[in-house]
Amino acid sequence: MAYIEFRDVVKRFGDNTVLDHISFGIQQGDLVTLLGPSGCGKSTLLRCLSGLETVTEGQIVLDGRDVTNVPASKRNIGMVFQQYSLFPNMTVEQNVAFGLKMKKVDPATIERKVAEAIAMVELSGKEKAYPSSLSGGQQQRAALARSIVTEPAVLLLDEPLSAIDAKLRKALQSRIREIHQELGLTTIFVTHDQDEAMVMSDVIQLFHSGRIEQAGSPVEVYTSPVSEFAASFIGSYNQLSASDFTALTGVPVPQGNVIAIRPETIGISRERPDEKDAHLVDGTVVDSTPRGNVLRYTVRLEGGTTVFVDVLFRSFHMFDRGNKVYLSLPERDCLVIPVNAASARTAA
Known part of the structure; x- marks a missing residue:
């Protein structure tokens, strides 16, 4: 008890x-x-x-x-x-x-x-x-x-x-x-x-x-x-619709779900990385905001979707507005959350 x-x-x-x-x-x-x-x-x-x-x-x-x-x-x-x-x-x-x-x-x-x-x-x-x-x-x-x-x-x-x-x-x-x-x-x-x-x-x-x-x-x-609200309130998750995620990565996700990805789990680089077990997408840096020891980039992806990417604030390795970049989205960190449901699982 x-x-x-x-x-x-x-x-x-x-x-x-x-x-x-x-x-x-x-x-x-x-x-x-x-x-x-x-x-x-x-x-x-x-x-x-x-x-x-x-x-x-x-x-x-x-x-x-x-x-x-x-x-x-x-x-x-x-x-x-x-x-x-x-x-x-x-x-x-x-x-x-x-x-x-x-x-x-x-x-x-x-x-x-x-x-x-x-x-x-x-x-x-x-x-x-x-x-x-x-x-x-x-x-x-x-x-x-x-x-x-x-x-x-x-x-x-x-x-x-x-x-x-x-x-x-x-x-x-x-x-x-x-x-x-x-x-x-x-x-x-x-x-x-x-x-x-x-x-x-x-x-x-x-x-x-x-x-x-x-x-x-x-x-x-x-x-x-476990839900869209939890993902938005704790962790500032990026949330992509099922159709946007499928269009960007080629991975089919049933409609009626959202894909939640924490900003700090996303990799960002100028050169196309050779990574396994990650979805690679390209984008353009549209903004950067210092957040203490973290720098938050806003990146616009193909189709107009924007995501946040958090990296340690290193002055010798920064991206400017307009820079073309590659993002790597680790498969294990792409969570499929059914809309208004109370369970989550890892995307394939």
């Missing part, structure tokens, strides 16, 4: 169905990410688990206990919001201690636990500081300390890093992952950022329009998308 179970959970707001029969389990100690675009239902499910929203239908079970109608204060769940929600008139240590005081923990234990939590989020020296004097990243860490200090059964993180700059965001991703592993906390993380989900997660639950589109490890979800 899973530590947390969502059993056929439905949530409606009036005529709007936000969660449409959600069923899955979470193992104790896992860090599970609910990933998807805005409005897909991921934050609503988090709020249903925390008790801040009531479900319309279905059950939520935590550690063998049905908590569907249990008040939020009785669920022993910690939650960190995007807005931090620190008390402005309290110092860092007072904010962190608040939950323990509400539980009437003795002062000596409060002092010890607060010091440990503040050290864990690397805020030592800021104990007497008020939220207004802290940076966004420091405020987020204070909110995290306040949530973990009560030793919750489950920690919920609702897009806690979305308002933080990129460099600090990466550092906090790593620290949250480290704290999760140190404490062995069952953690659910909500984000719309697929890169963040890949870094943070043991398991990804990909949401789409109130349903779970795909579930699995980051590698499984990234390399084996």
Whole structure:
């Protein structure tokens, strides 16, 4: 039995169905990410688990206990919001201690636990500081300390890093992952950022329009998308229609399918490569965009189809707009995805 179970959970707001029969389990100690675009239902499910929203239908079970109608204060769940929600008139240590005081923990234990939590989020020296004097990243860490200090059964993180700059965001991703592993906390993380989900997660639950589109490890979800939506949302797959792929490669693919190919799996060269187990097509470079240590080329193929090709950014080996190039599409990386179906296979 899973530590947390969502059993056929439905949530409606009036005529709007936000969660449409959600069923899955979470193992104790896992860090599970609910990933998807805005409005897909991921934050609503988090709020249903925390008790801040009531479900319309279905059950939520935590550690063998049905908590569907249990008040939020009785669920022993910690939650960190995007807005931090620190008390402005309290110092860092007072904010962190608040939950323990509400539980009437003795002062000596409060002092010890607060010091440990503040050290864990690397805020030592800021104990007497008020939220207004802290940076966004420091405020987020204070909110995290306040949530973990009560030793919750489950920690919920609702897009806690979305308002933080990129460099600090990466550092906090790593620290949250480290704290999760140190404490062995069952953690659910909500984000719309697929890169963040890949870094943070043991398991990804990909949401789409109130349903779970795909579930699995980051590698499984990234390399084996089960639908057009999964391929477009995770990995930025190129998607070719069956007719376009057949016209380019000569390989017949039944109509009603799309061929999904990750940009980084495509080879690009000036000379026609002598490659086995790959489809060779020619094209013209129409654009290039630096993406950190990766350079993304936009290449127009015969018939007008365009694809993205990602290569390591090497200034001594670059292509200019208008250059004629050859692309190699490894057969094993050309995934045939039936439209609106839930399975994928490798193209011949």
